[in-house]
Amino acid sequence: MLERRNALSASEITERSKRVQEFLLNSKEFKSAKVVCAYDAFGSEVKTDLIIERAQALRKKVALPSVEGDSLTFYELSSDKYLVKGRFGIMEPLPYGLVDRIDLLLVPGIAFDKKGYRLGYGKGYYDKFLTKKRIASIGLSYSFQLLESLPKGSHDKRLNAIATEEGIHYI
Numbered sequence: 001m002l003e004r005r006n007a008l009s010a011s012e013i014t015e016r017s018k019r020v021q022e023f024l025l026n027s028k029e030f031k032s033a034k035v036v037c038a039y040d041a042f043g044s045e046v047k048t049d050l051i052i053e054r055a056q057a058l059r060k061k062v063a064l065p066s067v068e069g070d071s072l073t074f075y076e077l078s079s080d081k082y083l084v085k086g087r088f089g090i091m092e093p094l095p096y097g098l099v100d101r102i103d104l105l106l107v108p109g110i111a112f113d114k115k116g117y118r119l120g121y122g123k124g125y126y127d128k129f130l131t132k133k134r135i136a137s138i139g140l141s142y143s144f145q146l147l148e149s150l151p152k153g154s155h156d157k158r159l160n161a162i163a164t165e166e167g168i169h170y171i
Contacts, residue, residue: 001111001119001145005044008142016142017047019165024106025054027168029136029161033103035061037074037135040083040091045108046140052077063099065125066092072129074099088121105130105137107159112139113150116158116171130157138163 008016024030036055038048055062056077063074067087076097086092107126109118118139120126130137143164162169 004144005110005142008044013044013047016165017041018050020046020140020142020163021048021050023165023168024051024138024140024163027138027161027163029104029138030055033060033136035063035099035101035103037063037065037099037102037105038077039106039108040064041108042088042090046142048106048140051106061099063097063102064091064093066095067125068095070123070125070128072125074102102133102135105135107137107139109139109141109145111145111147111150112141112159112162113147114162114169114171115149116160116162117150117152117156118159119150124155127155127157131155136160138168 038052041047052062062077064077065072065074075093075095076099077093083091109120111119137159139159139162141162141164143166146162146164160171
């Protein structure tokens with residue numbers, strides 16, 4: 001799946017990501033959220049730039065994850081702060097403006113299934129985070145990454161929905 005995603009051209013990533021983001025931006029979850037936790041897309045992941053820009057234009061608080069130890073911490077993204085390369089080469093916010101309240105969590109992944117489970121990069125950061133908090137969570141995925149089912153472990157946490165360029169699949 002990762003190989004197929006990585007084979008997308010830059011223009012395909014941009015176009016497909018735009019469609020995924022448009023569905024998310026029109027969702028009731030985004031519209032009602034006051035605090036949106038996104039991610040800075042790494043490689044061929046679905047981009048979040050339009051979501052971040054629209055959220056900030058609507059004066060929603062936007063936060064991005066930072067890997068700290070074996071967990072994720074979310075910090076507010078604002079115009080006077082910039083991103084730095086984190087432990088895994090992923091861009092992260094500087095550790096200022098800790099965000100405790102989250103209304104909507106956007107989650108990347110390698111594959112997702114129609115039951116709301118995902119295959120990430122194997123460290124379980126999002127699963128651990130979702131264990132601690134009850135948050136509306138939506139995976140951002142290209143349609144070919146959405147499968148009927150994936151193997152899951154006892155630590156895997158279900159997302160509430162998966163957004164693709166074909167629409168939002170609610171669980």
